[in-house]
Structures are given as structure tokens and as C-alpha cells.
Amino acid sequence: MSSAENLLQNKQLTDGLKQQRLDQLLARADIWQAANEHRRQRSGITTGYAGLDALLAGGGWPRGATTELLVDQAGIGELGLLLPALAELTRREQMVVLVNPPHIPYAPALASAGVQLEKLLILHPQGPRDSLWAMEQSLQSGCCGALLSWQERQPPADKDLRRLQVAAREGDCLHFHFRPQSCAASPSPASLRLQLASDGDQLALQLLKQLGGRTGQRLHLARAADLTRRDRPLH
């Protein structure tokens, strides 16, 4: 083989290597390419609401990332928003972990929403250190489909949120973090932030932040008709 040929081959090899590295870099979830928008993989887990899926960049809840839900008031359908996705995950034999839920998750309601109760794990760790540890372990383990956590009294430090986000990416787990709306102004590493409020019979969503997608949209989701129907009770 002549040296010129050899050189040419080497050049091709290094070019191939460079291209490969570039592809690896571009395949990262946190790099958004406007030009390739239409070729993007719709890798999200469907939310069960077509309108919401259309707004989200991945066509559903972002996988392996933290989703922040900013809610001030209980009872506006914040858990109902997640239930279709959770039911789907438990049907796929993945665990769903609830860390520090504010009340008892009521089994009949969850079962009728399609959640497999055998796959539901509820954790009540003592103290913020243990709960952060438990959350990180569960997110990393790779056997959890989703983890729901509720913010305790003191807001977690920024570096803790970042660690949880990284852990969720490692374990390819959906992480839903419920926080009060007062945190909306503070920056957060979450890849999706949604503000939830009630508007009449509907749940009003606002996208505050979305990695690789547009933000600022508002969406109204109607609540289940059998809840909001008025039948003039006797009382």
C-alpha cells in the first residue's frame, strides 16, 4: 500500500471518528436543534391528554428528567393529571414510588384509574437527608418507572435538585416534583415546569419552562364529568 493511500485512509478514519463524536454529542437530550425539529424522537411517555401531549416537546412527559409541578392548592386535579401515565407504567411492570405524599393515597381510586397497586411503593423517610437519599437511590436504580415527591417545609437546595435530575437521567425514570407556586420565580434545573391552577371546572396549566420546546403556552383540561356534574343535592 502506498503512503498516499495510507494517508487517505487515515484521514477517512479520523473523519469517521469525528462524525461519530459529533453524533454522540447531538444525540444528547439537552441539545436542541431547531433545524432538525421535525426529525426529533418523540420519546416521552404519553400523558393521556392529547392536548398536553401536543404541547410537550417529546410528545409526553420527558423521560429521565425532572418535571416540576407548581401547585398551591390540593384538589384541583393535580394527581389526576399524572394518573394515566402512572397506570401505563405500572402496567408495564415498573415501580412507582411516592415519597412523602401529603395524605393517604386512596387505593380504590387508584385501582379504578388503572394503577396496579402491587407496583406502588410509598416512602416516609425521616428527615430531609434520608428522603433525598431515598429519592436518589430510587431514581438511579433503573427499576422505577416514576417517582413522585412532595416538597417538605424547607425548599431543597439547588444542588440537590440537580443531583435528583442527574439521578433521574441515569435511571431513566420520570421524576415529578410538587412544589408551591412561590418557587416559580426561583431558577430550577428541571427540564419541564408546569404551573397548575384551578379555573372553574377546569385545570389550568401553564408551561413555565421546557427544555427543547416552546414555553408560555396555556392549556385548560376539563376534569372528569362525573366529578363536576351538578345534581342539586338534597341538602
Next chain:
Amino acid sequence: MLWLCIQFPRLPLQALTRAQRGGPEDVPRAVVEQQLVVDANRAARARGVHSGLTIATACALCAEIELLPRDTEREARLLQELAQWGYSFTPVVSPRAAGALHTGDGDYACLYLELGGCLKANGGLEPLLQQLRSELRQMHISAFMGLGHSPSAAHMLGQLEEHRQWLAGAKAPPSPQQWRQWISFAPGKLLDCDHKTIAKLYACGIKRVSQLLAIPLSEVGSRFGRDFVDYLARLNGTRHDPVPSYQPPPEFHSELFFPSPLDNSEQLLFPAGRLVRELCQQLQRRQLYSQQLRWKLDFGQQGCKVVSVEISRPLLDAQRLIALTKLQLERIVLEQPVQALELTCDRLQSLGQETVDDDLFGEASRVQRSHQLLDRLRARLGHQALSGVSLKESHLPEQAWQSADSLVLQSRQRGHRVQPVNAARPSWLLPRPDRIQCRQQRLFYRGELRLLQGPERIDGYWWQHRRHARDYYIARGEEGGLYWVYQDLTSEDWYLHGIYA
């Protein structure tokens, strides 16, 4: 029959000091019993301290010697552990304890193993002996071995230097002639009998066993008694040589003693790791598994503390068991220094076909990972922090669910499945109903409540003293939240019971 006799000359010392990491050989130590030195370590022996000396002489030879009282109970336990270890190689094992007081050379604790039946399974004599030696070295137990056609012969030949040299490079069991040659060559003092008999033998001018065997047995019998003739026959192989057979209990127990107590829970990790490795070897050989490791931290006079590690699935991987133990030990604050660490596993269960957790492929590994996660969470957070939920058949809302203690991760359709009630139920239930203010026919809970639907009457236990009669409504708060409220029919009070989150 091929018998191996492993003798443990340093057992009294090693039972006490085995727990320590390599170094402390340079501190002279001796084990004493009844004012006599029973055993001494290398540093002490270099200074001239050997067994049989009185304490006063030993102290005179070496002033800074550390004296440890002999603990025969601990020795016996260690011998049992060794028997259990031996049982993992061959099913015919017999331990023999040391004599009460150390009197002569032939009185060490020893272990008889029948190797004839297990040579093939262990890859022949040479690899088997090598493995035995290397595992003893790992356990920090010094030993010497003898091979014979009967237990008595193996015991005697173990003390014969020529035989030991041969055994170090032995490839195959020797021929009967060779054994006879060794036995007849052996000096008379190696015979396993009391001092008086040996003195008598020497008085008769009998220095080697060959000389003894040349005398007709009836003559020997009239001089040294029937038992001695019996022993010679057993040594020769002309008579059966029975030894008590050992049956291992279905449990594991091992203990490490620290001559200088540990006061930091991190220091416990090293000895704990050694115990777990011993356990895993045992379990693997006997094809058993344990669902619980029970650690006992012994504080000496100040009592003890028991820590248990639960394992959800059969696990034979020492690293993972150590990691689980570490999580538990890290939580402990030691108030007193620890003098001994003990690992106990009762109720060892046999390993079924389906249960081993080492699958290479997809689904099984996910289940396996979730079991590992649960074990880790349980180890650090404690049992009470983990729970699941399940359905229960009941009319009363607060009894229609129950907290599931152990999580069923593989959903199996078994028997009757409870169906949830076919009505809109809230996803949060309050642990206890919250009282709602009622003023002038209007309800107030963080603002005024308006009733949307209802009533759904739930009336249970009317046949009992405590009747539960309630009318349930769905109500909306001022800020848009939907609540599940009820009016108690007996007291006419209003309560909040659930939230439609």
C-alpha cells in the same frame, strides 16, 4: 477410606486474636490457663516463651507480654465452625476437641475429614489439599495435616515430619505399603496414648512403632492393656476406626472477638466483611440461603445490641450483603466500645430452582434490581418507612384499603381479586376526617364549600355498638378544589374525608 486429619496447634490463641487485621504479630501475646502458658504468638516465641511455662517465667522472659485468659468455650465454637467449613468439602466430618489442659504434643484440637468419597468432586487430591490450605490461611488459622487409611493413623502421621513433607507435594494417595512403612518408622512418642504408657514403652526399650508391631499382640495386651491393643489394631487398619460423625445445624453462626475493643462503627466494617464472606462460602456450598442476617455487637459487661438485615430474595453475593450491612452499621452510634461481633443466621432455607438471583437477561434483572432497591431502602430507612397499599372488601371508605406491609413486586393473579367500588372516589384520603365548620346551613373549609353531588349514603355496622352512618357529598371549595365531605347522621356534624387531587 482416606482420612485427612487437620490439627490446629494455635487454636487457643487464634480463637482470640483472629479478628485482627494482619499487623499485631509484633506485640508478644500468650494465652494462659491455670497459671500456665498454653499458647504464644510468634513475637513471644521469639523471646523464648513457649507453652508449659508458668506466667512468672514468661513475664521474666518478656516483660511487655500481653496475657489473655484462655476461653475454651470460644475455642469449641471455633472448632464447630471449622467442622462446618469441612462439611462443605465432604459429608463425613468429625471434630475432636483439645485436651482439658495442655499436657503434651499430641493434644491439639483436630478435624477428621474422609476424603475418599470426595476426591473426584474436588478435582483430585492435590487441588483439594491446596484449597483446604489456602482457605485455612484466609481464615487466619494455622494447621498441619496428616493423611491416613484410618483416623488414628492420619492423626499420628500428621505429627511425622517426613509424612508432612510428602503431603506438601502429594499428587495421589499413597499405597498401603507406604503407610505401613511410615507407621512403623514413626517414633513411639507419637502414639495417641497417655504419658504413662509412653514412658512404659521407652522403659521396655521400644522407641519405634516397628519394634512394637514385631511383638505378638497377646504379649502387648498383657503388658499395656486391652485398649492399647485396640488402638494398635485401629492404627494398623485391621480394625474399624469409628469417629463420631458431625451433622451441621441448619444455621450459621460465627463470631469475631477483638482483644482491643473497637469504638467506631466504621472499624466494624472490616470484620463484618470477613464474616459475610465466610457465610457466603458456607451458603453456596450447602445450597442454602438466609432471609435475615442478625448482627450482635457485644459490649462485654454493658450488654449487647442486635441489628438485623432483612433480605427479600436469596442472595449469595458477598459484596451486596456487605453493602446492606454497611447501611445498617452506619446508622449506629456506638455508646460503648465493641468487644465482639457476632453473625447469626437461623432458619437457613434450601435454594430452590427458581430463586437464584443471577439472571443475565431483561425482565428478571429488573425484578432483581427492584428487590435490591427495596433491601437498600429498608436497611437505611427502617421497616416502618416503607409501605404499599392494597384493596380490601368493605363498605366503609376508611376500611376499603389497607397498608400492605411487604410489597408484592411480581403481580400474580391469585385467587379472588377485590374490585374497587364503581363510584368516583378521591385519590387522597385523610388519615382522620377533618371537622368542617357549619354556620347557618353553610359549610366553611378554607372558604365556603358548595355541594355538587350527593348524597351517597354509607351506613355500616348498624348492628354494632358503633354505627357508621354517613351521607357523602362532592363539594367544591372557593378556590376550585374538589372535596369529599360527609355528614354524620347520628351527630349531624360535617367532616372532610378526601380530596380529589
